Amino acid sequence: MNVLVIGANGQIGQHLVQLLKTDKKHNVKAMVRKQEQAQKLEEDGVETAIVDLEGDVGSIAEAAKGCDAIIFTAGSGGSTGDDKTLLIDLDGAGKAIEAAQQAGVDRFIMVSAIQAHHRENWNEQLKPYYVAKHYADRLLEASGLTYTIVRPGGLQNEEGTGKVNAAENLELGFIPREDVARTVIAALDEEQTYNKSFDLTTGETNIADALKEV
Numbered sequence: 001m002n003v004l005v006i007g008a009n010g011q012i013g014q015h016l017v018q019l020l021k022t023d024k025k026h027n028v029k030a031m032v033r034k035q036e037q038a039q040k041l042e043e044d045g046v047e048t049a050i051v052d053l054e055g056d057v058g059s060i061a062e063a064a065k066g067c068d069a070i071i072f073t074a075g076s077g078g079s080t081g082d083d084k085t086l087l088i089d090l091d092g093a094g095k096a097i098e099a100a101q102q103a104g105v106d107r108f109i110m111v112s113a114i115q116a117h118h119r120e121n122w123n124e125q126l127k128p129y130y131v132a133k134h135y136a137d138r139l140l141e142a143s144g145l146t147y148t149i150v151r152p153g154g155l156q157n158e159e160g161t162g163k164v165n166a167a168e169n170l171e172l173g174f175i176p177r178e179d180v181a182r183t184v185i186a187a188l189d190e191e192q193t194y195n196k197s198f199d200l201t202t203g204e205t206n207i208a209d210a211l212k213e214v
C-alpha cells in the first residue's frame with residue numbers, strides 16, 4: 001500500500017516512517033508541516049508533503065492523492081492550550097477524514113487514546129483532549145471509510161516488546177510508541193481490524209495474533 005502518515009515528524013510518526021521505509025509491502029509518504037522536517041526526510045529517501053493541519057482540506061487531499069491508506073497520528077501535544085487541541089486533534093482529524101474522501105483513499109487508521117469511547121473513564125484533567133479524540137473517532141466511524149481506531153494507553157519511549165493487549169476495553173495501562181507503530185502497520189491490511197476500534201496496551205500476545213482477536 002502507498003501510505004500517507006499525517007504527523008510524520010511526531011514520536012509515533014517517526015517510528016512509522018522508519019518501519020514503513022523498510023517494509024516491502026508498503027511505501028510511505030510523510031506529511032509534515034515544516035520545510036526543514038521535509039528536507040531531512042527527503043535526504044533520508046522518504047517522499048514528503050508539507051501541509052499544515054490548520055490549512056484547508058484540499059491541501060491534505062492533494063497530499064493524499066495516489067495513496068491507498070492514511071494513518072493519522074498528529075496531535076497538538078501537552079504544551080499548547082485547548083484551542084490547539086480543538087484545531088488539531090479534532091478539526092485536523094476531521095479535515096484528514098474529508099481529505100481521504102475527496103482523494104478516494106478508503107483505508108484510514110486513527111491513533112486515538114485509551115477509553116476515548118467511554119466518557120466515565122476520562123481523566124478529569126484531560127477532558128478537553130478526550131472530547132477531541134472522542135468526536136474525531138466518531139466522525140471516522142460515520143465516514144464510510146474502512147477505518148481502524150487504535151486507542152493506546154500512556155505512551156512510553158522504551159524499546160518495543162512486540163507484545164500487546166488489544167481489546168474493546170482495557171484497564172488503563174502503558175505501551176511503547178514503537179509497539180503502537182508496529183500495531184498500526186500490522187493493521188493496515190489485517191481485515192479483522194477493518195471497521196473496528198480497540199484499546200491497546202503492552203501485553204503478552206504477539207501483535208499479529210492480537211489483531212486477529214479484536
Ligand SMILES: NC(=O)c1ccc[n+]([C@@H]2O[C@H](COP(=O)([O-])OP(=O)(O)OC[C@H]3O[C@@H](n4cnc5c(N)ncnc54)[C@H](OP(=O)(O)O)[C@@H]3O)[C@@H](O)[C@H]2O)c1
Nearest residue numbers: 007009010011012033052053054074075077112113154155
Ligand atoms: N502522550 C500519551 O500518553 C498519549 C496516549 C495515547 C494517545 N496519544 C496520542 O497519540 C498521538 C501521537 O502521539 P506522539 O507522542 O507521537 O505525538 P507527538 O510526538 O506530539 O507528535 C504529534 C505530531 O503532530 C504534528 N502536528 C501538530 N500540529 C500540527 C499541524 N498544525 N499540522 C501538521 N502536523 C501537526 C506535530 O508536528 P511538529 O513535529 O511539527 O510539532 C507532531 O509531529 C497523538 O494524537 C496523541 O494525542 C498520546
